Amino acid sequence: MFRKVRAALKLIASLFLNLLALPIVLLVVALRPFVLVRFGTLISKRIGHFAADTEAYLCARDRVPIRSRIVDFIGCPEPVCNHQLYKMFRRTIHIAPFWRLWNIIDRACLFFTHTDTHHVKLYDRNEDYKYRIGTEPHLSFTDEERELGWKLLLKMGVPVGSKWVCIHNRDSSYIDKTFGGRSEYHDYRDFSIQSMMLAAEELSRRGYYVFRVGSVVAEKLVSDNPKIIDYASSSFRCDFLDVYLLGNSTFHLGCDSGISCVPMIFRQTVGLTNFSLLSALRYMYSPFIYKRMWHKNKGRFLSMREIFESGLSYANKSYQYKRADVELICNSPQEILDFAVEIEDRLQGRWEENPEDEVLQKQFWNLYRQFVPSAVQGGNDHFRIGAAYLRKHIDLLN
Numbered sequence: 001m002f003r004k005v006r007a008a009l010k011l012i013a014s015l016f017l018n019l020l021a022l023p024i025v026l027l028v029v030a031l032r033p034f035v036l037v038r039f040g041t042l043i044s045k046r047i048g049h050f051a052a053d054t055e056a057y058l059c060a061r062d063r064v065p066i067r068s069r070i071v072d073f074i075g076c077p078e079p080v081c082n083h084q085l086y087k088m089f090r091r092t093i094h095i096a097p098f099w100r101l102w103n104i105i106d107r108a109c110l111f112f113t114h115t116d117t118h119h120v121k122l123y124d125r126n127e128d129y130k131y132r133i134g135t136e137p138h139l140s141f142t143d144e145e146r147e148l149g150w151k152l153l154l155k156m157g158v159p160v161g162s163k164w165v166c167i168h169n170r171d172s173s174y175i176d177k178t179f180g181g182r183s184e185y186h187d188y189r190d191f192s193i194q195s196m197m198l199a200a201e202e203l204s205r206r207g208y209y210v211f212r213v214g215s216v217v218a219e220k221l222v223s224d225n226p227k228i229i230d231y232a233s234s235s236f237r238c239d240f241l242d243v244y245l246l247g248n249s250t251f252h253l254g255c256d257s258g259i260s261c262v263p264m265i266f267r268q269t270v271g272l273t274n275f276s277l278l279s280a281l282r283y284m285y286s287p288f289i290y291k292r293m294w295h296k297n298k299g300r301f302l303s304m305r306e307i308f309e310s311g312l313s314y315a316n317k318s319y320q321y322k323r324a325d326v327e328l329i330c331n332s333p334q335e336i337l338d339f340a341v342e343i344e345d346r347l348q349g350r351w352e353e354n355p356e357d358e359v360l361q362k363q364f365w366n367l368y369r370q371f372v373p374s375a376v377q378g379g380n381d382h383f384r385i386g387a388a389y390l391r392k393h394i395d396l397l398n
Contacts (some may be wrong), residue, residue: 017108018111025108028118036071036117039120040106045079047261047262051265054122057128058138075098082239085262106118149248156236166212167199167210168214168254168259169191170274193217193221194333202340202341210229242262246259247262253273256284272289274289290331292393294327301396310324
């Protein structure tokens with residue numbers, strides 16, 4: 001009964017606000033032949049959407065003809081997940097105060113016009129992610145920010161001019177702490193930071209500092225190597241350094257957690273490990289390896305064709321795998337090491353192409369596009385499945 005009353009009150013309040021905004025809606029519609037006025041609010045609570053979707057909006061905006069007269073009123077709700085990112089976006093976007101006002105007008109325009117003509121989509125702009133390929137990032141650091149970044153790095157024992165790689169593992173602690181309650185629905189994406197230690201050690205031998213990033217983590221990184229720094233668990237962790245480290249790394253080795261979107265918008269190479277949502281690869285455009293799916297009843301791993309035909313390529317909740325009697329197997333430390341070495345070798349121009357690997361890549365992407373025809377061309381340096389991983393799991397192509 002209480003829920004019904006609350007829903008009714010919410011509906012009445014929404015109608016009342018729509019009526020209050022009606023004069024503005026009429027003005028906006030009247031101006032449409034001369035200037036298109038749009039309204040929207042950023043998704044600012046989660047760093048993945050805040051970074052990737054806002055950058056995708058900017059990339060799409062760049063493609064609008066200069067002669068088009070469009071004025072966007074964009075608000076940014078509190079709390080903001082990262083204030084440094086917010087500060088940098090404000091240099092590129094006019095973020096208007098009173099975000100609730102723009103949200104009310106946005107909803108009223110949708111209600112009275114029955115179209116999204118006056119709505120700025122700032123959430124799940126997945127199809128626009130591809131526009132970042134071959135373009136320059138919209139965000140950049142000021143000279144003062146670069147100086148501050150190096151001062152903080154010196155305090156951490158990192159000499160000026162050093163190069164680094166960021167690593168990150170997904171666990172449930174961030175969602176649980178930030179949004180309250182126990183959130184099991186995405187546990188299928190979790191894996192241990194210790195599985196990345198072989199890769200971290202090799203990267204440190206190749207001259208890199210390795211920063212484990214993240215704002216809230218479940219387990220500490222265990223290492224006595226001074227070049228491997230558990231920044232996420234340190235007293236140095238802050239919004240500024242989060243973005244500075246990710247935006248200036250040589251590359252990022254992580255997963256499909258939201259923090260990986262930050263280096264993406266700075267056009268850094270992002271290697272995705274422990275990926276599972278195969279249908280979403282068409283939005284990522286990054287080198288990757290993913291979790292194998294072990295079917296308990298069949299007693300074997302599923303092929304990529306079986307994953308798509310069973311619908312598991314779209315499974316984005318933990319219970320969907322349990323219901324399908326499937327266990328997701330995390331990437332091994334050796335698989336992550338091989339993947340990291342391939343990325344670094346390619347970036348440094350040391351990678352030697354293997355004709356067999358290229359044949360397997362072509363087979364993988366031809367099979368993938370049978371199920372996802374809209375996928376961009378895969379198999380290039382920026383968007384490919386790890387070579388050693390595919391050699392090891394050639395049964396994926398069955």
